Amino acid sequence: MAYDPLLARIDQLSDSYTTRQIDRRQFLKGLAFLGLSLPAINLIVAACSTASSTPSAAAVPSGMPGTADLIAAAKGEGSIYQTGIPPEWVNYQAIFDLWKADYGITINGTSTEGEYSSGQELDSIKNTGKPDVGDVGIAFAVQAKTQGLSAPYKNSHWSDIPDTAKDADGYWCCNYWGAQSFVVNTDAVKIPIKDWKDLLDPSLKNAVGIDGDPTKANDSFFAVWSAAVGNGGGVDNIQPGIDFMNQLQTSGNLTAARASDTNILSGEVKVAIKWDYLGLAVRDKAAGAPNISVTIPSSGSLASPYADIIAAKAPHPNAAKLWQELIYSDDAQLLFLKGYAHPIRYDALNTAGKIPADLAAKLPAADLYKKVTLVTNIDKITAAQKTLGTGWKIVINS
Amino acid sequence: MLSLTVGSIAGTPTVARRRGGRASLVLLPFATLITLFLLLPTVSLFWGSFHDSKSGSFTFANYSYLGHPIDLVPFRNSLELSLASTVLGGLVGLLIAQAIVSSRRPIIQEIATTFSSVAANFAGVPLAFAFIATLGAEGLLTQTLLGAGLDLYGGGFKLYSVLGLTVVYAYWEIPLMVLVMLPPLQAMKPSWREAAEILGASRWQYLRHVAIPILMTPFLSSLLLLYANAFGAYATAYGLTTGFVPLVPLQISNLINGDVNYDPGQADALAIGLAAIMAVCIGGRAVLESRSARWLSR
Numbered sequence: 035m036a037y038d039p040l041l042a043r044i045d046q047l048s049d050s051y052t053t054r055q056i057d058r059r060q061f062l063k064g065l066a067f068l069g070l071s072l073p074a075i076n077l078i079v080a081a082c083s084t085a086s087s088t089p090s091a092a093a094v095p096s097g098m099p100g101t102a103d104l105i106a107a108a109k110g111e112g113s114i115y116q117t118g119i120p121p122e123w124v125n126y127q128a129i130f131d132l133w134k135a136d137y138g139i140t141i142n143g144t145s146t147e148g149e150y151s152s153g154q155e156l157d158s159i160k161n162t163g164k165p166d167v168g169d170v171g172i173a174f175a176v177q178a179k180t181q182g183l184s185a186p187y188k189n190s191h192w193s194d195i196p197d198t199a200k201d202a203d204g205y206w207c208c209n210y211w212g213a214q215s216f217v218v219n220t221d222a223v224k225i226p227i228k229d230w231k232d233l234l235d236p237s238l239k240n241a242v243g244i245d246g247d248p249t250k251a252n253d254s255f256f257a258v259w260s261a262a263v264g265n266g267g268g269v270d271n272i273q274p275g276i277d278f279m280n281q282l283q284t285s286g287n288l289t290a291a292r293a294s295d296t297n298i299l300s301g302e303v304k305v306a307i308k309w310d311y312l313g314l315a316v317r318d319k320a321a322g323a324p325n326i327s328v329t330i331p332s333s334g335s336l337a338s339p340y341a342d343i344i345a346a347k348a349p350h351p352n353a354a355k356l357w358q359e360l361i362y363s364d365d366a367q368l369l370f371l372k373g374y375a376h377p378i379r380y381d382a383l384n385t386a387g388k389i390p391a392d393l394a395a396k397l398p399a400a401d402l403y404k405k406v407t408l409v410t411n412i413d414k415i416t417a418a419q420k421t422l423g424t425g426w427k428i429v430i431n432s
Numbered sequence: 433m434l435s436l437t438v439g440s441i442a443g444t445p446t447v448a449r450r451r452g453g454r455a456s457l458v459l460l461p462f463a464t465l466i467t468l469f470l471l472l473p474t475v476s477l478f479w480g481s482f483h484d485s486k487s488g489s490f491t492f493a494n495y496s497y498l499g500h501p502i503d504l505v506p507f508r509n510s511l512e513l514s515l516a517s518t519v520l521g522g523l524v525g526l527l528i529a530q531a532i533v534s535s536r537r538p539i540i541q542e543i544a545t546t547f548s549s550v551a552a553n554f555a556g557v558p559l560a561f562a563f564i565a566t567l568g569a570e571g572l573l574t575q576t577l578l579g580a581g582l583d584l585y586g587g588g589f590k591l592y593s594v595l596g597l598t599v600v601y602a603y604w605e606i607p608l609m610v611l612v613m614l615p616p617l618q619a620m621k622p623s624w625r626e627a628a629e630i631l632g633a634s635r636w637q638y639l640r641h642v643a644i645p646i647l648m649t650p651f652l653s654s655l656l657l658l659y660a661n662a663f664g665a666y667a668t669a670y671g672l673t674t675g676f677v678p679l680v681p682l683q684i685s686n687l688i689n690g691d692v693n694y695d696p697g698q699a700d701a702l703a704i705g706l707a708a709i710m711a712v713c714i715g716g717r718a719v720l721e722s723r724s725a726r727w728l729s730r
Binding site for chain 1: 502503505561564568590591674676686689
């Protein structure tokens with residue numbers, strides 16, 4: 035048999051893996067680097083896993099989330115049913131791939147169910163009893179608990195997660211968030227935009243936009259609320275944000291053109307106040323035409339999280355728990371970040387130096403995110419919406 | 433068929449009643465449609481406007497907007513916008529329609545009618561986007577004019593204002609005017625003019641004493657149609673201004689599907705206000721229509 039460099043390299047990698055010189059992640063990466071297809075990688079990994087299994091059977095390859103018992107139980111259930119977790123959203127496709135490579139457990143759920151809104155997800159859990167896990171807006175996570183639709187589980191990274199971002203009893207846990215940012219067309223805007231007060235510059239006539247009507251759209255609602263943070267208010271007081279928007283409106287800087295992708299790309303909106311992940315995505319889409327930079331206001335802004343829930347009557351409860359273990363693992367959390375959603379363990383990963391430099395370079399500076407406040411208190415959201423309801427009329431009518 | 437034959441022979445009261453019964457049977461689909469999609473919703477709107485959205489108890493509170501100047505701003509904006517776009521669309525549309533009739537070339541008339549039907553129905557988000565690309569701060573026309581030394585936005589013009597919306601609304605109001613004014617203009621018989629000329633009337637006298645009196649009613653009723661049309665428009669205004677220029681239809685939409693101001697009862701009350709204005713417009717049109725019909729029937 036002729037000497038085949040590819041086979042030799044696979045042998046070498048497999049040896050390093052079975053003798054634990056490299057961990058599972060490095061092994062997978064190595065195999066992928068050789069240009070092997072996913073099924074081929076799965077075969078090799080399966081072969082090596084058998085080879086490396088020890089009589090105790092409790093050992094889990096390092097880097098693979100979950101305990102041996104949980105993995106075995108989840109594999110015994112054979113599949114997981116998901117709702118509201120679409121592949122193109124926050125890089126979920128890569129997380130699906132990771133799940134399949136690690137555990138080989140089938141993911142079920144139609145693509146329509148994947149696109150469900152949070153409200154539809156809860157309806158589906160209540161009415162069909164099919165879903166095991168869902169990804170919902172924070173308000174719906176709280177609602178799911180009160181309606182008895184979710185089951186408690188605390189993943190093994192529980193202590194990394196801020197108290198405000200998890201239910202004390204484990205009924206929901208935030209997985210990632212987006213923060214309000216300034217999305218600046220640097221070709222058209224010649225002054226540096228670092229903080230809220232910069233938006234009042236006279237050179238920005240008809241230039242500053244928000245993403246829709248704040249009494250209707252969550253994105254622009256948080257834009258107004260975030261403006262409060264930089265102007266003497268905050269989570270408890272949205273009024274300074276409304277006043278600031280009124281100031282922008284009277285100065286002629288606020289444009290009624292919606293800060294949509296089209297209007298940002300055409301230059302109709304030169305400074306957009308919107309979610310950082312949307313801004314980063316439109317920056318990549320623009321690819322220099324125009325040049326766009328995304329920054330977090332230096333005096334702070336607000337972030338709104340998404341949360342994971344396990345259905346109370348999940349048909350595959352262990353697979354559901356294993357899914358939690360996976361998405362809060364370093365690997366999956368970094369995949370969220372790659373999709374520009376800030377993983378809930380961002381601080382822990384950043385402190386441990388686990389964020390790759392090339393990825394960090396694509397994001398606003400990590401320091402700026404220290405001033406970002408995560409909004410998870412439903413009562414405060416309701417109170418802010420109420421104040422906005424009356425206050426916004428004055429802004430648009432002035 | 434039988435009753436028709438009998439009716440044509442006899443025409444006695446009993447037969448007439450039978451014919452009336454058949455006629456109302458024929459009207460049944462239309463009556464059902466009107467009941468389901470016009471009368472019932474109106475009744476429900478009216479009922480809802482006097483009931484509290486949360487408790488369901490009887491209240492006049494939904495109409496409290498009538499006493500708050502800031503809540504009447506949408507009505508003022510809507511009235512201004514509708515009036516301005518009606519005058520602009522009405523006058524320009526009339527001139528174009530007359531030009532088309534005067535051309536006396538069937539091909540031009542057909543092309544113009546087809547184009548007008550398309551343009552009169554081109555609205556909503558695509559139209560908003562087309563106008564942003566043309567007259568937005570970075571729009572093609574805005575930038576071209578800026579290059580030629582005319583600074584629209586520096587001069588106070590904004591696409592996202594009542595003035596800007598007037599221009600956008602005129603885009604479908606003009607072709608709509610052309611469509612509704614073509615038939616009466618085409619129905620003006622050349623013999624009327626010839627008769628006037630034979631009797632020694634000047635061009636002005638013909639216009640003053642013959643053409644204008646006949647055309648005044650269809651013209652005014654067309655204006656009313658344009659006005660009502662502008663008043664109820666929603667999608668274009670929302671696509672363009674995302675609610676920054678408060679208009680009554682946008683305000684209603686906020687109240688029924690906003691996350692923040694959800695209050696269907698108040699939306700019902702606003703809709704009744706809107707419906708009252710629309711009813712005056714359409715009722716006025718009907719009155720004028722009946723007056724001119726006898727002249728224009730051939």
